[in-house]
Amino acid sequence: MLRIKTDQKNLADVNIYTAKKLNSLASSLTQLAKSCDDETGKGRSLTKEDGEAALKTAAVMVCGECSRCSVYNDSVNGDSYFLYYLLRAFEQMGMVSEGDMPLLFQESCPKKEEYIRQLNKSLGRATMNLAWKNRFLESRDALIVQFRELAVILEEFSHQMELAEDITASKEGAIRRIFKQNRLNVSSVLVLEYEGKQKEVFLTVKSGNGRCMTSREAAELVGQAMGEGRWSVSKDSKTIINRQYAVFRFVEEGRYRLAYGAACAVKEGEEVSGDNYSFASHIPGQVMISLSDGMGSGVHACQDSQKVVELTQQLLEAGFSARAALKMVNTVLLLTGAEEHPATLDLACVDLHSGVLEMMKLGAAATFVISQDGVEAIEAGEVPAGIISPVEPVLLSKKLWDENWIVMVSDGVLDGLPGEDKEGILKEYLSDMEETTPQELAEEILEFVISYSDGVRDDMTVLTARVWKRK
Missing domain, CATH: 3.30.1360 (Gyrase A; domain 2)
Structure with missing residues (x-):
């Protein structure tokens, strides 16, 4: 923290100097990201050179002086269509079969089984090397994203200080x-x-x-x-x-404040819920509500969703924008192998000064906003965090007014409702709600959903928040 020991005029001068210094640091980070970005996106699949090396290795190991089919020479010197076909066949099936080879090879090669075995071995080794290379490129991409987002944070803060x-x-x-x-x-x-x-x-x-x-x-x-x-x-x-x-x-503090409620139900047969949520009100000028639904149920799903919620909150507290935080979370999950156990993420950020709600969604269920105009369902894509890179979170924005409501639910809540128009059923229920508290509403919604089934077939979480304008 800056130690202030000077008079008022000097304090203002320090403010201006700090703003310019931060802007300079932001420019440096932007240039650093640009210098690392030259080769980003390359080397993501097997190349022609990988295929030629595999064919050559197989020829050296198996063919010797044999020249009956000349698979390698024809692939290198002639039309490369067969080579690309061979690489795509290996990527799709995980192996090359005899049927993928040229007809002349199939009819004349006396060691075709050994040749194909060696070819698959070489291509497998190339694939493993490619996987490590891609991991490195993904790590570098994540670093570039961090540089750029940090530069944006510094630029925004510098601009704020200057004005x-x-x-x-x-x-x-x-x-x-x-x-x-x-x-x-x-x-x-x-x-x-x-x-x-x-x-x-x-x-x-x-x-x-x-x-x-x-x-x-x-x-x-x-x-x-x-x-x-x-x-x-x-x-x-x-x-x-x-x-x-x-x-x-x-x-x-802002002109608006929020009151919260939460209700959860654990899938039958499990001890813990695979859903995790957070209400964070100590971020200056805003409130963050997050909900993550881990893949499946039980302890592993709980750990996955907890990691997503905690990491998102830490990034927002550090100054990252909501969009940048979600992209960073997705990248981290990919690099740690979370694609095997992806988790959805539903993030609501309310600006307490303006009353503007920003929703960020990665594969999350619909969010419902209740206002004087009725009930609105805010929906987004279906891709969970940690499953695709790069990911672009869906951003939705809405102005909130005094006594508006926010209702966030996990997939298990909507799946528990009958029929195909599940969002419509919940909208109709919310449109008929009577005056209540956030906690009571969350519990009532959960009871309403459970009443349609014999038991809890999936983890269910309902989060509610009511907006009030300070008098």
């Missing part, structure tokens, strides 16, 4: 006065207002007369001094103000 307006002069007196009344010594003050009118306050402060205060209590003092909104202390600040000067960052 930040220093309003310290109008607020410093009130802040110093109320902190002095509470026996807290303020060394320096910086108040910034960003685009969208969000504000941040940086204070270098210590306790006086041996009195300590929590930073949460100090946030209430900041709110009183600012005269508007609710304020909280940032996660990277200390929790206690003591007799040593330290820098604290206070953040204006």
